[in-house]
Amino acid sequence: MTIPEIDFRAVGKRFSSASTPALEEISLSVEKGEFISIIGPSGCGKSTLLKLVAGLSPCSQGEIQVNGMTPVNAREIVSFVFQDATLLPWRTVQKNVALALELEGRTRDETAMTTEKLLQLVGLSHFAQSYPRQLSGGMKMRVSIARALATKPRILLMDEPFAALDEMTRDRMNEELLRLRAEHHWTVLFVTHSVAEAVFLSSRLLVLAPHPGRIAHDLRVDLPYPRTSEMRESKEYDDLVNRTSRLLRETHRV
C-alpha cells in the first residue's frame, strides 16, 4: 500500500480573530509527483493551506500527514517558496543559497559544491558573488528557488512565487520551473492568482471558495508534459483557461 504524499483529513482552520473559519472540511489526497495549483479569490485560505502543510501553523480540526509524518516532522523533505524572494540582503547570492546547508551544519566543501550546482541549474553562476540588491526581480526569484532546492526537497510549497514579476518574466519562469520539475519529480502545491499560470503548470487544479475556505472544484489538467510556450496558443489550453475562469467567477458569486 502506498501512502499519499500529502493527506488532508477533514482539516479545518479557525483564527481566533475571525468569525468564519479560514478553512473547513478540507479532505484531499495528493499523490507523489502531482503538480497542484490552488486558485481562488482573496481570503479563501490558499496561503493558510500551505502554512498548515509546512507546519508553520497548526490545524484547528482534522490532521495533515506529509509522507506519513506530521508536518513539523516532515520539514526536512519540504521547501517553501514565498511570494517575495525573501533573500537575506547582507548575504551574497551564493551565501543565500547555502543558508539551509549552513544551518544544518554541512561541511564547507559539500555546501560549496551543492550551491554551485544549484546556481548553474537556475542560470546564475555568474552572479554568485552579487548581492540581492544588484539583481532583478526575476533573478531574485531564481535565487529563492535555488535556495529552496538546496535541501533536496520531495515537496515544494510555493505561495504566489511569481506574482510580483512582469508577464514575460513570469512566463519564462513558469517554463523553467517545469523544466526543473521534469528532472526532479517533486510534488508541488502552487498558490496563484493567475488562471493561465495555473493551467500551464499543473496536473491538477483546486478552485477554492471563501467564507469558509473550502474546495469548490477539483480538476484534472490533461495537457501533456513537457509543456512549451507553443502550448499557450493551443485550443485545448484556451478552453481550459476559460472553463477554469468561469468556475472561479462562480465562487465569487456565492
Next chain:
Amino acid sequence: MKKRLIFSGSAALVFCCLLIFWRLLILVFDIPSYLLPTPLAVVKVAIQRLPELWASLLISAEAALGGLVASIVVGVLIALIFARSTWVRKMFFPYTILLQTVPILAVAPLIIIWIGPGLLAVGVVTFVICLAPIIANTTQGLVSVDENLVQLFLMYNASQGQILAKLRLPHALPYLFVGVRISSGVAVIGALTGEWFAGSGRAGQGGLGYSILYAQAQLQTAYLFALVIAATLLGFTLFFTVMFFEWLALHKWHESAMNADATNG
C-alpha cells in the same frame, strides 16, 4: 572626482570668507579682544597652549568615547532583552522614552553626587545621554524582521540562537548604526556637561568642559574660542568615525550606505 574637488574648493572658500568677515567685524566696530578675539589671536593662543589644549581634548575624548561605547554595549543587551518578549518591552519601553526626555543638565549633578567627581562620573553622564537612541533603534531593528524570513528559518529547523545570529542581528545592524550616529552627536555634549559639574579628578588638569568654565572665569576669550573649536572637532571626528564604520559594515548590501559606490555599481 572633479565634482568633489569643486565641492571642497567652494567649502574652503566659504571658510575663508567667514574668517575675513570675522576680522572685518572687529576692525569696523572696534570690538575689544575680550569680547571677540581676532582669528590670528585664536590660532596663536592655540599654538601657545597646545599641550594643555591637547590634554583637555584627550580627557574629554576619553569620556565621550568611553560613554558611547558603554552605551552601545549596554544598549544592545537591553534591546536583546526587549526583543525577546513583547511583555517586557511594553513594561519598560515608556522608561526609555523618559530616559531620552530627561534633561541631562538636571541629572548630571545627581550622578556626580552618587559617583563622585572624576572621569568615571563624566563617562556615566555621557552614557546616560547616549543610551536611549541605541536601545530604541536596535530594538526596532530586532523586532522588524520580515515574518516570512522567520518562517523560512523555522522551515530549516533553525534554533533560536541561529535565528538571532544569522537573521535578527544582521537585520538590526543598520538600525543600530542609526542609533550610534545619533548618540555620537550628543556624546560630546554629555562629556562637556559632565565636566561642568564634575570638574576633573586630576589636579590642575581638566577636560574641555572644565577648561571652558575656567577660561570664561579668567576672561581668556581667545583660548575659549580655541576650546570651542576643539570640542567641535571632537564631535566631528566621533561622528565621522561612526560613519566610516557604518560604511564599512553596510556599503555592500544596504541602501543607506549605497550612495558612495553607486557610481561604480
